[in-house]
Amino acid sequence: MKPEIETEHACKGTIPKNVPRMVRILDVIEENPFVKTFLLDIKMDALPGQFVMVWLPGLDEKPMSVRGTSEASPAVKALLQKAKLKPNSEGAVAITVEARGPTTKELLQKKPNDMIGIRGPYGKPYSIVEDSIMVGGGVGMPPVAFLADILKKRRLLQGARTKERLLFLDQYEDMRISTDDGTLGHKGFVTELLEEEIMKKKPKMVYACGPELMMLAVLRICRKHRIPMEASLERYMRCGLGVCGSCVCGNRVVCVEGPVFNDKELEEMADFGKFALTKSARKVTLKEYYSG
Ligand SMILES: Cc1cc2nc3c(=O)[nH]c(=O)nc-3n(C[C@H](O)[C@H](O)[C@H](O)COP(=O)(O)OP(=O)(O)OC[C@H]3O[C@@H](n4cnc5c(N)ncnc54)[C@H](O)[C@@H]3O)c2cc1C
Ligand code: FES
Incomplete structure (x- = not known):
């Protein structure tokens, strides 16, 4: 059975969050x-740490x-203001995407006015604690940057392999940078x-998102x-609804119980920093998972 497609006009009405809405790229x-x-x-009431499921019809979600x-x-x-954009739905959501496999590569080909499917927001967000430090690495930066936008008293750190992989440099003048090769900021981790x-x-709090070994070191x-x-x-996700079991990490279902977990929960997760399930539900080391 084909999934139902909502039109962009339907965005103004109340649509269950589990139904994909076709939305315009501004x-x-x-x-x-x-x-x-x-x-x-x-328009979406999403909080930092939450995620959406992005659907490219005929390909994947x-x-x-x-x-x-x-x-x-x-x-x-x-x-939005810089590009003088006026969304029809009186609100806009930003996602930041890195090319990894077929779906993300196809997504990166999309242009303004193309339509993509969105459902959500899903998952447990970060708690909001002022006087905190945020640590982001790679495409772990988007949720951390959203949090940095909301908190008044915070310090923001970003790490990347090299200068050309850094994100949002022009948006956060006070952000401290590290690169593995020393091409910008502190040389090191x-x-x-x-x-x-x-x-x-x-x-009072440290928030992290990025490569899992980085998050383990932060912990x-x-x-x-x-x-x-x-x-x-x-983790590899299919349904985002706690049904399929693809995203299990130790004793936790990441899409509904996370994706944000606190230190105690992370310490209790046997697979954190060690193993992940592949697309075919095979348990492999993180090294094998990320090279897959
Ligand atoms: C809660 C959550 C939030 C995410 N936020 C972002 C984001 O803001 N920006 C972004 O670019 N990516 C994000 N990702 C990762 C993104 O979902 C994957 O890169 C994407 O699913 C890859 O799909 P694909 O078809 O392009 O490649 P696939 O063929 O599905 O995967 C290619 C390779 O990418 C890796 N991969 C796939 N899925 C994941 C995953 N869920 N986590 C880690 N590695 C994965 C595996 O090594 C896999 O072999 C997020 C993932 C989760 C679970
Ligand atoms: S993605 Fe299906 S249970 Fe989490």
Whole structure:
């Protein structure tokens, strides 16, 4: 049976969040050679850490973090204003996408006025604690940047392999940067910047999103300094509704119980930092998973 398609006009009405809505792409921003941000014509009450399922009809449906909404995120609002865009749905949502496999590569070919399917928002968001430090790596940056837009008192750190993979440089002047090869900012890992910042002033909370080994290192640092932390996990997802079991990590169903988990929950998850399920539900090491 073909899934029902809602038109963009239907966005103004009340549509169950589990029904995909076809929404117009308002604008596409090239963040770096591998990553683009899409501004979507849809009003949504999403919180930092939540995700949407993005549907390319005839291809697949994939989870993407909400990078921001025009209502809650000044950075997303500024992007709309800069491009002089007026969404039909009186609101906009941004997602930031890196090319990995077939669906994300196809998505990166999309242009303004193309239509894509969206359902959500889903998942448990980050808690909101002022006086915190945020650590983002790669396409872990979008949910962390959304959180940075909402918090008044926060420090933002971003790590990447090299300068050309960094995101949102022009949007956060106070963001501290690290690159593995030293092409911009601190040469080394972003966790070294985190240690430095903690020594300057202990935060009330540390938030992380990025490669799982980075988040594991953040968890260990926070445990050492007795600082609460939360991380947003990425697992292979199909339904986003807690039905199919694709996204299980240890004893947790990531799409409904997460994707954001706190330090205690992460420590109890046997697979965190070690194993993930592939598309075919085979349990493999994270190294094998990311090279797949
Ligand atoms: C809650 C959540 C939020 C996400 N937010 C973003 C985001 O903001 N921006 C973004 O670019 N990507 C995000 N992802 C990852 C994104 O969903 C995958 O890159 C995408 O599903 C890949 O689909 P594909 O068809 O292009 O490639 P596939 O052929 O499905 O996968 C290609 C390879 O990518 C890796 N991969 C696939 N799915 C995932 C996954 N869920 N997590 C980690 N690695 C994966 C695997 O190594 C896989 O072999 C998120 C994932 C989750 C679970
Ligand atoms: S994606 Fe189906 S249970 Fe989580």
